[in-house]
Amino acid sequence: MSEEKIERSVEKKVEETVEKVEEKVEDIQEKAEEIVEAKKSKLDIAKEKIDKAKILTAETREQIETCMKNIDSDIEKLNIQKETLFTSALQPGEALLKKIGAAKEDLLAALPESAVELIDLDEDKVEIKELSSGRFKGFFFALLAGIATFMGWAFTSSKTLGFSIPPEKMPDFPRLNKMLEWTSEQLGLGSNATIGAAAVIIAILLVMWIVYSIIVSMRASSNLRVASQTEEAVTLYCTNKEECKQKMELVREHIQNSSNTLAKYKVLLEEQNAKIRRAIFLEEAEEFEGLHANSKVDIATTQHLIAEVKKLLEVPISEAGILTTDAIETLKKANKSVNDHILKLYS
Numbered sequence: 149m150s151e152e153k154i155e156r157s158v159e160k161k162v163e164e165t166v167e168k169v170e171e172k173v174e175d176i177q178e179k180a181e182e183i184v185e186a187k188k189s190k191l192d193i194a195k196e197k198i199d200k201a202k203i204l205t206a207e208t209r210e211q212i213e214t215c216m217k218n219i220d221s222d223i224e225k226l227n228i229q230k231e232t233l234f235t236s237a238l239q240p241g242e243a244l245l246k247k248i249g250a251a252k253e254d255l256l257a258a259l260p261e262s263a264v265e266l267i268d269l270d271e272d273k274v275e276i277k278e279l280s281s282g283r284f285k286g287f288f289f290a291l292l293a294g295i296a297t298f299m300g301w302a303f304t305s306s307k308t309l310g311f312s313i314p315p316e317k318m319p320d321f322p323r324l325n326k327m328l329e330w331t332s333e334q335l336g337l338g339s340n341a342t343i344g345a346a347a348v349i350i351a352i353l354l355v356m357w358i359v360y361s362i363i364v365s366m367r368a369s370s371n372l373r374v375a376s377q378t379e380e381a382v383t384l385y386c387t388n389k390e391e392c393k394q395k396m397e398l399v400r401e402h403i404q405n406s407s408n409t410l411a412k413y414k415v416l417l418e419e420q421n422a423k424i425r426r427a428i429f430l431e432e433a434e435e436f437e438g439l440h441a442n443s444k445v446d447i448a449t450t451q452h453l454i455a456e457v458k459k460l461l462e463v464p465i466s467e468a469g470i471l472t473t474d475a476i477e478t479l480k481k482a483n484k485s486v487n488d489h490i491l492k493l494y495s
Contacts, residue, residue: 191368194375198277201375201382208386215396222403229410230461237417241454244424250436250447277374282367290360297355301348305330392469399466406460406479412486413457420450449489456485 245251305327328344337343427433427443436447460482465475 191371194368194371197372197375197379201378204386205382208389212389212393212396215393215400219396219400219403222400222407226403226407226410229407229414233410233414233417233457234461237414237421238454238457241417241421241424241450244421244428245447245451245454248424248428248433248436248439248447250451277378282364282371285367286360286363289363290356293359294352294356297352298348301331301351302327395471396466396469398471399469402465402471402475402479405483406465409460409479409482409486410457412490413453413460413482416486416489417450417453417457420446420453424450452485453489456482 242251306323309326309330311323311327325341328341328348329339331344331347332338332340332342335343335347423446424443427439427446431438431440431443433439433443436444439447459478463474463478464472466472
């Protein structure tokens with residue numbers, strides 16, 4: 149076989165080998181891109197979950213805050229109603245009872261504060277972490293992997309060729325050329341520095357791409373796991389807060405009903421106070437025993453109304469946003485007493 153045919157055969161073999169290497173590299177790159185694209189999808193899913201969690205948390209928090217503001221407004225109205233009742237009906241009524249000698253020992257020295265304890269919005273609060281694509285970290289470690297690959301190749305080729313490590317001078321292009329030629333020979337492509345350089349570059353890029361893909365893939369999986377856990381925690385948080393919101397609605401309804409009941413007691417006690425003043429003035433009595441029988445009945449009614457309304461003023465309404473049993477029972481009894489009195493007036 150002539151030298152020309154041998155040269156053509158070698159060139160053809162080199163071209164075929166290079167084409168095969170390029171095809172394999174392209175296949176690997178395509179698969180790597182598919183992996184990264186799939187991980188991007190995971191990242192998108194994770195971000196959607198986190199965004200939904202943020203929206204759901206914000207909406208729930210806003211609803212609870214609105215409910216709490218409404219309760220604060222109702223408490224303010226209740227306190228105004230209490231203050232009016234205390235100054236215009238309770239205090240004058242007890243002063244009249246004391247004057248006639250019919251006052252009980254449990255006189256109200258001051259108006260009790262409304263004991264309304266609401267929930268803590270920050271209790272069981274879910275920390276929503278921001279997600280990272282991992283691309284910067286992937287690029288950093290890919291760069292380190294590329295440098296390590298180059299250093300490994302340089303060390304192996306230098307040691308095999310008997311070169312000193314480290315090089316005596318930098319840069320040493322003749323030495324580099326021999327190392328690249330040796331690389332080409334190891335691939336069975338003859339002593340060709342260009343092919344060796346291409347092979348080294350392709351190997352470095354391939355390693356960098358693989359490392360980058362792995363880092364991004366791990367970060368995407370981690371993001372999806374964190375997002376799913378956050379979604380579950382936020383769902384539980386919002387469910388609990390929704391239950392709290394419903395319980396606080398009951399507290400608000402109780403406060404409003406209490407205000408209406410206190411308004412009734414105010415009107416009735418003011419009327420009872422007027423009756424006692426009339427009795428004291430017209431009957432000229434200085435002691436309870438000196439009053440007319442009907443006046444004594446009025447005083448007993450006043451004592452009963454004052455006793456019931458005092459209980460309503462003193463009992464705690466809620467604890468941690470939950471309506472207390474005592475508040476429910478006390479309001480029931482107070483309503484029954486005031487309604488029974490009204491029925492007697494019109495019977």
